[in-house]
Amino acid sequence: MSRQRLIAFLTALAVAVGLAILVPLASTASAAECTTPYSSSAVYTGGMTASYNSHNWQAKWWTQGETPSTGGSGVWADQGSCGSGSGGTGGTTGGSGNCNYPAWVAGHNYVAGDIVKYTNGNYYKASHDNPGYDPVISTWYWDPYGCNGGGGTTPPSNGSFVVSEAQFNQMFPSRNSFYSYSGLTAALSAYPGFATTGSDTVKKQEAAAFLANVSHETGGLVYITEIDKSGNYCDANQSYGCPAGTYAYYGRGPIQLSWNFNYKAAGDALGVxxxxxxxxxxxxxxxxxxxxxxxxxxxxGPGTMTGHNAMVNGAGFGETIRSINGSIECNGGNPAQVQSRINAYQNFVSILGVPAGNNLSC
Known part of the structure; x- marks a missing residue:
C-alpha cells in the first residue's frame, strides 16, 4: 500500500471509531519585547533603539525627527518585530509578574537586555553591553524599566515638563535660538529623575534652580561658548590625552562644560x-x-552633593552654587556673583508660582 493510501486509511479508521485527529500546529516564536517608543522630538545617536509600528529599530548614527523605516536616509536598522505584533505605533517597556531582578553591582559585566534593581529602588534594563556602569549616570547604557510591583521611572515628555514653553521664553527673553525649548525637553530623557522627584513644589524648585545657574553661566542663554577661547583646558596627564587639540576643550553649553576629562566623562555617560x-x-x-x-x-564639583540632590533633599539653592562654582564664589569669594544666581532663581520660582525655600546663599 502506498504511503498516501495508508494515511487516508488510518484517518478514515480514526474517524470511524471517534478518535480525535491531533494536527500539529505550526510553532510561533514569541516576538521580542518592544523597547521605548520612538519620539520625534528625541535625539538618537548610533546604537540607540526605539520601537515603532511593532518593530524595534536601531539608529546607525545621529538622527532626530526621522521616523523609523527601511527607507529615508537609511539611518534606522530594523531589528525585527516586537510585542504582540498587532500593528501599534510603538511598544512599552515593562515586564510581567513580580519584580525579582538582581541588584545592580558596580563593575559586573552586563549585556544588552539584562535587568537590575538599582539602589534607588527602581529597575533598569541594559540597552547596551557595559562593564557595570551606573544606571543613573550612564543613561546611554541603561533605560528605566517598569514591571508589576516595581517602581520604574518614566522619563518626562514635552507636555509634562514642569516649565512650559511660554514660561521658558519668559525666563529667557533674549536667549540664543540654539538653546531651544525642544532641545531641552529632548534631553530630559537622559536623566528621568530631574524635575520629577518629590512634590510639585520641589520639582519646580529644582527646574528653577538648574535654569537659574544656567542663566548665570551663559548670560541668560546668550553665550554658547565662553568668550575667551585661548585657555588651555587640556590635562595632559590623562591617559587619553587631548585628541581634539590642546585648546579644544573650552567652555561650551548651558553649564559651560570645560576640560578634556569632563568631556570624556560626559561623553561616556551620554554615549557620545x-x-x-x-x-x-x-x-x-x-x-x-x-x-x-x-x-x-x-x-x-567643589561641593559635597550634586545640584539635583541639593534641591530634592532640602539642602537649598545655595548648595547648587557650591557644586558649580563654590571654590571661587562661596564663603565670601565673590558675593556679587552669588547674588546674581540668587536673583535669577527668585525670578524663576516666581514665574513658576512656588516659594524659593531656605538656604539660598553659600
Whole structure:
C-alpha cells in the first residue's frame, strides 16, 4: 500500500471509531519585547533603539525627527518585530509578574537586555553591553524599566515638563535660538529623575534652580561658548590625552562644560564621543542640554552633593552654587556673583508660582 493510501486509511479508521485527529500546529516564536517608543522630538545617536509600528529599530548614527523605516536616509536598522505584533505605533517597556531582578553591582559585566534593581529602588534594563556602569549616570547604557510591583521611572515628555514653553521664553527673553525649548525637553530623557522627584513644589524648585545657574553661566542663554577661547583646558596627564587639540576643550553649553576629562566623562555617560568631538556641544542643542543635565545630576564639583540632590533633599539653592562654582564664589569669594544666581532663581520660582525655600546663599 502506498504511503498516501495508508494515511487516508488510518484517518478514515480514526474517524470511524471517534478518535480525535491531533494536527500539529505550526510553532510561533514569541516576538521580542518592544523597547521605548520612538519620539520625534528625541535625539538618537548610533546604537540607540526605539520601537515603532511593532518593530524595534536601531539608529546607525545621529538622527532626530526621522521616523523609523527601511527607507529615508537609511539611518534606522530594523531589528525585527516586537510585542504582540498587532500593528501599534510603538511598544512599552515593562515586564510581567513580580519584580525579582538582581541588584545592580558596580563593575559586573552586563549585556544588552539584562535587568537590575538599582539602589534607588527602581529597575533598569541594559540597552547596551557595559562593564557595570551606573544606571543613573550612564543613561546611554541603561533605560528605566517598569514591571508589576516595581517602581520604574518614566522619563518626562514635552507636555509634562514642569516649565512650559511660554514660561521658558519668559525666563529667557533674549536667549540664543540654539538653546531651544525642544532641545531641552529632548534631553530630559537622559536623566528621568530631574524635575520629577518629590512634590510639585520641589520639582519646580529644582527646574528653577538648574535654569537659574544656567542663566548665570551663559548670560541668560546668550553665550554658547565662553568668550575667551585661548585657555588651555587640556590635562595632559590623562591617559587619553587631548585628541581634539590642546585648546579644544573650552567652555561650551548651558553649564559651560570645560576640560578634556569632563568631556570624556560626559561623553561616556551620554554615549557620545565628546572627547574627540567637543564641538558637538556647541552645534547640537539636545547634546548641549544633556551635558548640563549630566553635570547637574551626577557631579558634585567643589561641593559635597550634586545640584539635583541639593534641591530634592532640602539642602537649598545655595548648595547648587557650591557644586558649580563654590571654590571661587562661596564663603565670601565673590558675593556679587552669588547674588546674581540668587536673583535669577527668585525670578524663576516666581514665574513658576512656588516659594524659593531656605538656604539660598553659600
Amino acid at each position: 564621543n565628546l572627547l574627540n568631538n567637543p564641538s558637538l556641544v556647541e552645534t547640537d542643542s539636545a547634546i548641549a542640554w544633556k551635558t548640563g543635565l549630566w553635570y547637574w545630576n551626577t557631579q558634585t
